[in-house]
Amino acid sequence: MDIPIEKKRFTKSKIIIGVGLILLISFIIYVFVTSGGKPKLNVNTERIMISTVKDGVFQENIPVSGSVLPITTIYLDALEGGRVEEIFVEDGTIMKQNAPILRLSNTDLELSLINQETSVYNLLTQMQISQNAARQNTINKLNQMTEVENALIEANRIYKLNKKLYEQKAIGRNEFEEAENNYNYQKQRMALTQQILQQDSISVKQESVQAKSSFTRTQSALKLMRKKVGDLVVRAPVDGQLTSLDAEIGQSKVKGERLGQLDVLSGFKVRVDIDEHYISRIYTGQYGSYSFNNVDYKLQIKKVYTQVSEGRFQVDMLFDKDMPKGIRRGQSFQIRLALSDEKQAVLVPKGGFFQQTGGNWIFKLSDDGKIAYKVDIQLGSQNTEYYEVLQGLGAGDKVITSSYDNFGDKQELILK
Structure with missing residues (x-):
């Protein structure tokens, strides 16, 4: 007579699988609970820029590009038409007042x-x-x-x-x-x-x-x-350097035609291009600064050209006191143009973080420097080096100011 064998409900393999699932679920729950539900990312500190927020003197300014021009340029036009008979000097010659440049003939x-x-x-x-x-x-x-x-x-x-x-x-x-x-x-x-x-x-x-x-x-x-x-003999109206002379022997020139120009060498001015966004905040008397050979020079706006072309307008600036030695016509350099007076403010260095955050938040380091987490901030004015912090940060805070392109939507960064 056969004896029926009772089938076991829990086999050894099932027990092992069940225990494994329980451990896995427990680990996931533990990670979720300990992390507060926030996505994290491990970041190497050598690949980011960590800056310290400080309290200091702040002045709003913008970087602008300027080119050196003579303090005065006088254009030489043909007062009377005629044929070029003689050219007494060459382009680039330093001229004295009333010195002849060229002679025209008109029978x-x-x-x-x-x-x-x-x-x-x-x-x-x-x-x-x-x-x-x-x-x-x-x-x-x-x-x-x-x-x-x-x-x-x-x-x-x-x-x-x-x-x-x-x-x-x-x-x-x-x-x-x-x-x-x-x-x-x-x-x-x-x-x-x-x-x-x-x-x-x-x-x-x-x-x-x-x-x-x-x-x-x-x-x-x-x-x-x-x-x-x-007037058929064209002469230098003032002392200066003859530039852009356009005349050849035998060439016919009509009355009013441009023959060249004379640059007065007693000084220089800087012609600056500025974005039209700032046109309402630019006026004569404003100052800018320029660094040359580790020396800062001050410039002042003397004339504003309000005509806008291709989204930009121009101003002329003169050196306030001393002028750099060795500068030449056509030389270009960067100027920090001040838009406000100096004041005390909380400052955060400029960096790539602004491109992703728009200045609304930033990664701030914990006290031990091992974690960086998002904090909401409000920024005010800016200059070439700093943003003005209106709220959200204080002097001494450490923040990440480099680009956030690789951080995705992570809320916290584990710094290693």
């Missing part, structure tokens, strides 16, 4: 000068002839005046004599009236001659003034024409 202008000079000489000759004629006419009138005056004196003498003789009945009435009529005639003639001589004097003066005015205008035109011919 039409030179012919006009000759015609103008001829006109002046002709006018001068006509003036001399007119003055001589007026002088002779005046002399004739003065002679007439003398004759009339003499005739009046004689008529007056005869009239007085005949009047006495007539009263004494020595002469007849007819002879007396004849003397009286002649005397009255000579008086009227004398008055008319004086009037004519007075008008002649006024006329001579008017003609003289008009002639002088006409001669002065003609001389001014001649002077202007000579200046125009003189």
Whole structure:
């Protein structure tokens, strides 16, 4: 008779598997509980930048790029058109004021000068002839005046004599009236001659003034024409260095065409490009700093060009006191342009962390430096080196300021 064998509920293999599952689940629960549910990441401290938050003097500034230009640049344009006949100096020459640079020729202008000079000489000759004629006419009138005056004196003498003789009945009435009529005639003639001589004097003066005015205008035109011919020789308006000379022998230049430029070497200015985002915060008098050979130099904004081109505008800055030795035209360098006054603030060094966090949070190290965890922060202004911390951090805190690209969504970092 067969005896039924009872099947065992728990085999040895099942017991081993069950124990293993229990241990695995327990380990997972332990890790979850001990980590608080936060995802962690092991990080090598040699691959990150750890910075210390500090309390110090803060000034908001922005980095801008500037290029060195002469303090003044004078453009040389052709005041008169013509053909290039001579070039006296080469590009880059140091010039003295009024030193000749090049000479143009213009036959039409030179012919006009000759015609103008001829006109002046002709006018001068006509003036001399007119003055001589007026002088002779005046002399004739003065002679007439003398004759009339003499005739009046004689008529007056005869009239007085005949009047006495007539009263004494020595002469007849007819002879007396004849003397009286002649005397009255000579008086009227004398008055008319004086009037004519007075008008002649006024006329001579008017003609003289008009002639002088006409001669002065003609001389001014001649002077202007000579200046125009003189402008065919292009000269240095001030002391400086000739740059960008664009002229060749035989080349034709039209009036107003650019021939070159003269850079005044008494000093330099810096032309700075700035993003249009800051245009409302830039004004004359603001300062910037520039480091050259480990020496800091201060610059001040002297002129703001408000025209915006391709999202940028420009300003001119001058060195406040000392100027670096050895700088040259066209040299470029970085300037820290101040946008605010200095103040005390909590500062965190700038770094790649801002790209991922936007300044809203940062990894802060624990007191023992073994763990870094997320903390919410609020940043204010910035300069080329630091962010201003408004809240979330204090002086002495250590934070990770390098890039967070490899941290993903981890809430804590285990530092090794």
